[in-house]
Amino acid sequence: MDQPAIPAKVDVGALTEVLDGRWGELRRSVRAQMTDSAFREAHDLDTEAHRIQVLDQLGELAKTDRPRLGFDREYGGGGDIGGSVTSFEMLGFGDLSLMVKAGVQWGLFGGAVQLLGTARHHERYLRPIMDLDLPGCFAMTEHGHGSDVQHLRTTATYDPATREFVIDSPDKDAHKEYIGNAARDGRMAVVFAQLVTGGESRGVHAFLVPIRADDGGPVPGVSIEDCGKKAGLNGVDNGRLAFAGVRVPREALLNRYGDVTEDGTYTSPIESDGRRFFTMLGTLIRGRVSVAGSAGNATKRALAIAVRYGEQRRQFFRPGNEEEVVLLDYRAHQRKLLPALAATYALHFAQEELVGALHDIQGSDDVDEQRQRELESRAAGIKAVSTWHATRTIQMAREACGGAGYLAENLLPALKADTDVFTTFEGDNTVLLQLVAKGLLTSYKDHFEDLSALATARFVAEQFVGAVIERTAARQVIERLVDASHDDEDVLFDRGWHVKLFEDREEHVLDGVARRLRRAASEDPFEVFNDAQDHVLRAGRVHVERIVLEAFVAGIDRCTDPDAKALLDRLCDLYVLSTVEADRAWFLEHGRLTAARSKAVMSAVNDVCTQLRPHARVLVDAFAIPEQFLGAAFLAS
Numbered sequence: 001m002d003q004p005a006i007p008a009k010v011d012v013g014a015l016t017e018v019l020d021g022r023w024g025e026l027r028r029s030v031r032a033q034m035t036d037s038a039f040r041e042a043h044d045l046d047t048e049a050h051r052i053q054v055l056d057q058l059g060e061l062a063k064t065d066r067p068r069l070g071f072d073r074e075y076g077g078g079g080d081i082g083g084s085v086t087s088f089e090m091l092g093f094g095d096l097s098l099m100v101k102a103g104v105q106w107g108l109f110g111g112a113v114q115l116l117g118t119a120r121h122h123e124r125y126l127r128p129i130m131d132l133d134l135p136g137c138f139a140m141t142e143h144g145h146g147s148d149v150q151h152l153r154t155t156a157t158y159d160p161a162t163r164e165f166v167i168d169s170p171d172k173d174a175h176k177e178y179i180g181n182a183a184r185d186g187r188m189a190v191v192f193a194q195l196v197t198g199g200e201s202r203g204v205h206a207f208l209v210p211i212r213a214d215d216g217g218p219v220p221g222v223s224i225e226d227c228g229k230k231a232g233l234n235g236v237d238n239g240r241l242a243f244a245g246v247r248v249p250r251e252a253l254l255n256r257y258g259d260v261t262e263d264g265t266y267t268s269p270i271e272s273d274g275r276r277f278f279t280m281l282g283t284l285i286r287g288r289v290s291v292a293g294s295a296g297n298a299t300k301r302a303l304a305i306a307v308r309y310g311e312q313r314r315q316f317f318r319p320g321n322e323e324e325v326v327l328l329d330y331r332a333h334q335r336k337l338l339p340a341l342a343a344t345y346a347l348h349f350a351q352e353e354l355v356g357a358l359h360d361i362q363g364s365d366d367v368d369e370q371r372q373r374e375l376e377s378r379a380a381g382i383k384a385v386s387t388w389h390a391t392r393t394i395q396m397a398r399e400a401c402g403g404a405g406y407l408a409e410n411l412l413p414a415l416k417a418d419t420d421v422f423t424t425f426e427g428d429n430t431v432l433l434q435l436v437a438k439g440l441l442t443s444y445k446d447h448f449e450d451l452s453a454l455a456t457a458r459f460v461a462e463q464f465v466g467a468v469i470e471r472t473a474a475r476q477v478i479e480r481l482v483d484a485s486h487d488d489e490d491v492l493f494d495r496g497w498h499v500k501l502f503e504d505r506e507e508h509v510l511d512g513v514a515r516r517l518r519r520a521a522s523e524d525p526f527e528v529f530n531d532a533q534d535h536v537l538r539a540g541r542v543h544v545e546r547i548v549l550e551a552f553v554a555g556i557d558r559c560t561d562p563d564a565k566a567l568l569d570r571l572c573d574l575y576v577l578s579t580v581e582a583d584r585a586w587f588l589e590h591g592r593l594t595a596a597r598s599k600a601v602m603s604a605v606n607d608v609c610t611q612l613r614p615h616a617r618v619l620v621d622a623f624a625i626p627e628q629f630l631g632a633a634f635l636a637s
Helices: 012-034 047-062 081-093 096-116 119-130 273-282 286-312 331-362 369-400 402-406 412-423 429-440 453-462 475-483 495-521 525-531 533-558 562-582 584-589 595-621
Strands: 136-139 155-159 164-168 176-179 188-197 200-210 222-226 239-243 246-249 314-317 324-326
Touching: 012 081, 012 331, 012 533, 012 562, 012 595, 047 096, 081 096, 081 286, 081 331, 096 119, 096 136, 096 188, 096 200, 096 286, 096 412, 136 176, 136 239, 164 188, 164 200, 176 188, 188 239, 200 246, 200 273, 273 369, 286 324, 286 331, 286 369, 286 402, 286 412, 286 595, 331 369, 331 533, 331 562, 331 595, 369 402, 369 412, 369 429, 369 533, 402 412, 429 495, 429 533, 495 525, 495 533, 495 562, 495 584, 525 533, 533 562, 562 584, 562 595, 584 595
Parallel strands: 136 188, 155 188
Antiparallel strands: 155 164, 164 246, 176 239, 188 200, 222 239, 314 324
């Protein structure tokens, strides 16, 4: 089980270069900008002062080309979708309130106008949105409906006599909740509502609705409330919106996927209401992708602080030694930080691949529906796994720093509070993993996109279903490794065996889910799906873990520095082995590991932690986080 030694010294810059990837020049530029004092963090600010500071910082961003990157060149944008998402992600190194508020303004509000609107909306609104002359909101979530967007209760009823839509909140459940920019700064909202014309509902559509008049007060018929202080992200002015007979012109409908003529006739290039709805939502995944990347950067920041602290804080004496032992020399401390660090690298490479796919697919004039569906599935899965990883890792980093980690001056409490909600906004993680599994359950993917969970269960029951294993960009590299793999005593460090192990687990779990859901043909579909929900979620999770591994492998393959490549290779070993260790019960129960090999996995994790310990600081320094965001007080001494 002996492995080649990692070189004693690895160039930090070489690691940073491979991490920066396709948008490396942009990342370097954003880092330089973030060192400006204008992007300082909030320390001991009250809610109003924090909101003012974040709005000022948003104005500083608006002076650069960053907010324009994702918009069409025709309207002054940069035509760089991947660059736009990357720039939002980079804000995750600093005050996450700024990242969220920027995401609301240019990602959600501006993105909805761009992607759901047509030329009449683009010509009138995109430039003022990019310039921050028109601050806006994205009003989707309601008091009674969060993840279940299809059944929102706000209505937009067309009145042919006046050629206007009438926006109404019929009851409290239809009030829009947690709407960023609504409480203080937003002047217009993209409001998602049930479109009703001629007495018939045509499903959820998006409308541009003014919410504030020139004097800053609500427009007639609009009710605005402040959500108040939250557990975190208090630089974002979240509010509640309700509508009572608010009239907007017919042209306020963002009409890329559905329109209403002057006489009230509904038209759409997509005949199915369900397919139209899912197509519309599928275009709006940039926010979900950005949240995953921002969570990853916040996680890197927490690990960088914890590793630095673990290398300087000493506790307890080694027998026969007059100097106390540094925390990171303890095996338990290594096992806290190093597997989390390995997973963070793995997720970084998966995120980089996801952003590249988003850029290529949404930037193409030819719409490939299958690739778009695969992109949506991957975005859902990476977002869920990345944000759960952030929640666990930031908490673990706080614990690794003891009581000092609980002090606000040491930054970790704010990171913990600000990222906690990431697991439930831009899609609840549990729901997202179910979406991932649904997309994998059948080779008839094109029939699946407008099916509910219960309809999915019925469909699986009625069809011959084969599990679909989505392939990644690393496929050729993976096939080469698998072909060269072997099954002997050294297999724990064989990358081909790693990939086969993850693939086999995914195929087995997906096949099991399909077999359980086939019972829906003869039993109550709800009970069948509800009973199998844990199995469905596992299917989504193991799929994501496999594509994350493949992305890590592809990242290593791109590395041109041999010393950095050797270090990344060992870090990938730790990602695989710690993942297998965490799921040893499944591998043992299903005969994929013997008891002896299972024990060997635990021992191998310890061995790899020992090998990586001298390189922990290099690994976190390679994130190239601007030093001002690592200024925890306990690191200053």
